[in-house]
Each structure stands twice: as structure tokens, then as C-alpha cells.
Amino acid sequence: MYRIAKKTEMDNKKVIIIRVAAVFAALFTSGLFILFLNHNPIEVYTSMLKGSFGSLYRFRETIVKTIPLVITSLGILIAFKMKFWNIGGEGQICMGAFMASFIALKFPEVPKPILLFLMMIFGMIGGGIWAFIPAFFKSKFSTNETLFTLMMNYIAIKWITYLQYGPWKDENALGFPKIPNFTDNAVLPKVFGIHMGWIIALALVIIIYVFINHTKKGYEISVIGESENTARYAGIDVKKTVLIAIFLSGGLCGLAGMIQASAVNNTLSVELSAGVGFTAIITAWLSGLKPHFIIMVSFLFAVLTQGGSFIQTAFEIPQSAAEILQGMVLIFVLGSEFFVNYKIIRR
Numbered sequence: 001m002y003r004i005a006k007k008t009e010m011d012n013k014k015v016i017i018i019r020v021a022a023v024f025a026a027l028f029t030s031g032l033f034i035l036f037l038n039h040n041p042i043e044v045y046t047s048m049l050k051g052s053f054g055s056l057y058r059f060r061e062t063i064v065k066t067i068p069l070v071i072t073s074l075g076i077l078i079a080f081k082m083k084f085w086n087i088g089g090e091g092q093i094c095m096g097a098f099m100a101s102f103i104a105l106k107f108p109e110v111p112k113p114i115l116l117f118l119m120m121i122f123g124m125i126g127g128g129i130w131a132f133i134p135a136f137f138k139s140k141f142s143t144n145e146t147l148f149t150l151m152m153n154y155i156a157i158k159w160i161t162y163l164q165y166g167p168w169k170d171e172n173a174l175g176f177p178k179i180p181n182f183t184d185n186a187v188l189p190k191v192f193g194i195h196m197g198w199i200i201a202l203a204l205v206i207i208i209y210v211f212i213n214h215t216k217k218g219y220e221i222s223v224i225g226e227s228e229n230t231a232r233y234a235g236i237d238v239k240k241t242v243l244i245a246i247f248l249s250g251g252l253c254g255l256a257g258m259i260q261a262s263a264v265n266n267t268l269s270v271e272l273s274a275g276v277g278f279t280a281i282i283t284a285w286l287s288g289l290k291p292h293f294i295i296m297v298s299f300l301f302a303v304l305t306q307g308g309s310f311i312q313t314a315f316e317i318p319q320s321a322a323e324i325l326q327g328m329v330l331i332f333v334l335g336s337e338f339f340v341n342y343k344i345i346r347r
Contacts, residue, residue, distance in 0.1 A: 080284060092156075
């Protein structure tokens, strides 16, 4: 007979070995699937790397895909630190993009620095309010935040769809359901050929690291995550701290939405988030809820996404098959967390 027990602590070397082994196991299993598709796994894997790093343009695209993942993961991290399971990153990205787009479309002639600043503020407010709603209901009525934030995603997506096909539809788009493009004033400038979202992302990693590890509010968030009763005993206003932290969590997701709308899409669109809100849940968790590790994990996921897109055209592999490869890697890496946190004991 065997039983499962939680590990007290594992040293970093063993954790790294387990995760690296999971990646190799994922590559091996994916290789069998690639063989089933009548392709050479080595060639496909090599092409995935070429698709991500093969040229300056592809490398830039990989970085562009990393930026929203990093920022959204930081937002998710703050909520998860309190064991508030914010699954609503997707909706918060959409509502942040909506609020930023409202400013961009209504005030296109405002000078660029002021307009971009207003878009960032309103983007954060949009995402923050969208996260604040389930946090408020949880604090008042003890609702389930997992289901609440998940359902809020679909409301936000349908709201953007309504705008795209309805009141915000571009009359000059020949009937195509599209919202007008932003003016140049509302588009983030580029630095070294990549929109300046990468600078914002790096700055936020440092800010959130300092916030979580070296501020009173960050300490309170960590204590609430360990035990709400302990936090109350220590005199922490749990409800107030949760509401502030979740607003900040959604605000960061909203900022990611603003950056996507401004710098990548140059408009608001229902495809804008591209699943980043869901992927960020995984990247935040795999980073161990540590801001500095989020950069590395998000970059690896961006490589996987960019490389997966490349092999679709290079090997004429259907999109669904490419997504299966990505899914296999995710399953193995996430499955390895079991062996990091638990052990099997023979009775």
C-alpha cells in the first residue's frame, strides 16, 4: 500500500532536476506524437527554435509575446499570494484595453505623452474595477472568487464583441466588424525595434519585487496568504488589504490590455488578449510566485508559442496539432509540481 504525503521542503537543486526532467519527458512524448504525424522530431524542434530565434524579426516577435505574459503574471501573482484565486486575467485585460481604447478614440488629438499616460491610468482602472467586483462580493458575501472571476471573463469578452460589431464598428471598414485604428498619438513608441512595453514590464518586475518583499503592504499580503486568522491577530485589516491588492492585481492585467491595444493591435479587438490571461495563471504559478522568475518562465512560454506558430507553416502542421505539442509540455511541467510538493510513501 502507498500513501501520498506533503513534503516539508525540498532543496533548489532537486527542484531544478525534477523540472528539467519534466521538460525532457515532455519533449520525448511530444516526439512520439510528431513521429505519428510522419515528421522528424529533431527537425521540428530545431524549427521551433528557428521560429523563435532564427532572425531578428522572429526574436522581436518572441519578446512581444513575452511582454503581456510578464505583466499579467505579475498581476496574478499578487492575488495568488493571498490565496485569492484570480482566474479573471483575460477579462481584466479586455476591460483595461476597453477603457484605454475609449480614451484613445475619444481624444485622438491630445499630445502623445499625455494621451499615453491617460490610457495607462484608465487601462489600470478598467482592469482594477473588473477584479474589484468579485473581491468585493467575496469580502461581503464569501462568494467563490474562482467561479466569479472566471465568469467575468466571458462578460468582458462579449462586451468587446458587442462594441466591435455594434456601436464602435468602423463605418469605413466596408462592413468588416472592426473598431477604428488609433491615431499615432495613441501608439506606444518603439525602443530598439520593440514597443516600449518591454521597459514597462522590466520596471514592473522590480517594483513588484520591492513591493512584495520590502513594504508593509506586501508583508501584509504574504501574511494573509499564510493565514487570515494570523493576519487578524496581528491587527491587519484583512478585507481592506484584499480589496486594495486585488484592485492592483486587476490593474496590472488592465495595463497589459492597454499595451496590447496600443502597441500590438493599434485598436481594440476581441482577439486582443489571445489567451494571455489564462496562460499567465500557469506562468505565475510555475515561477513560484516570485517576480524575478516570471521573466524567465514567461519568455520560455513565448518561445513555445512563437515556435509553435512557425512549425504550422514550415511543416504544414495543423494549428490544433501544434497546440497539442504545447499542451503536452504544459501537462508534464505542471505534473512535475506534484513531485516537488508531495512524496509517495510505502506503508
